[in-house]
Amino acid sequence: MTDKPLRADAARNRARILATAAEVFAAKGPAASTEEIAARAGVAIGTIFRHFPTKEALLAAIMKDVHARLAAHAATAGTLEAFFTTVVAEAAAAHTVVTLLSVDVTPALATLTDAIATLLSQDQEHQRVREDVRIDEIMALLTAASQGALAAAWSEDLQTRTLAVIFAGLRP
Template sequence: MNSPRPALRADARRNRARVLAAAQEAFADEGPGVPLDEIARRAGVGAGTVYRHFPSKESLFEAVVLDSIERLAGQAEALLDAPDPGEAFFGYFETVAEQALLNKALCEALESTGEAMARPEVPEFHSRLGELLRRAQESGAVRADIAAEDLPALLAGHLAIRRQTSRGAVARILVDGLRP
């Protein structure tokens, strides 16, 4: 029988929070290729402290990405009762794209189908995005033939377009294709 993991001491909690904040910044700036030593330096801790909390750089990357996705899911939930469902959906779609474009780690995660994207936080994000889609479709703001399952691919395509061209017209064509 597994016993519950002991609570972290206050200094360990602070160090973990510092590592996560530094990793968030480093991954956003440089993507997943940033060296672990650089994250430790930004956090003001040794590499051993980072490894005590996160056994690998991949687990640290996953924790940072999941935190970002959890925050995005919370933003979507706040929009579920918006008076204009179409505006809420399209505004949120753009918000996700903007945040992802400013954060290489989040952008790469949203464009992938890796193991991290199967975590419980991710389906919650997709579920809320799907609910925003459903409400927008019911209001007539979004085409009825778009399924919630299509949204990850549409979002990934939108991100790829935005990363490849500075011409906003190309990205608007994709978004306009969602309208009836």
């Protein structure tokens, strides 16, 4: 795809395809068919492949959107605790497996990591998080907690208790 701006109808189709694909992949995993995505999005299969030449490109675009949305949320969350709570709740609700796929989202992940690092730094400055906590540890905890949210036994109570343990360990 080129960097030219999309026509309004093409932009709407692309957004609808991404939203529908995220729902279908969350429900059915990576084996979900692009034909089902096209049918649910109300577009022809060719429309999907005009925007995303392969299924992997579609998955990468979904992850890029997710990372961009999370980076924007990190910029407005106020605290690492608020950000963590939202991300883990979202992972639990979506039960998405897209994040487990081997798609290259390195630039988007770097942007997300930078946004979370800013939250970490602010929380450390305000003494809400221990000074010795590093960004790689925060990313590992966030990944683990989000992965845990995919477990069949995950519940709102377990989510609350898990986050309480994480937050207690981060506090000075």
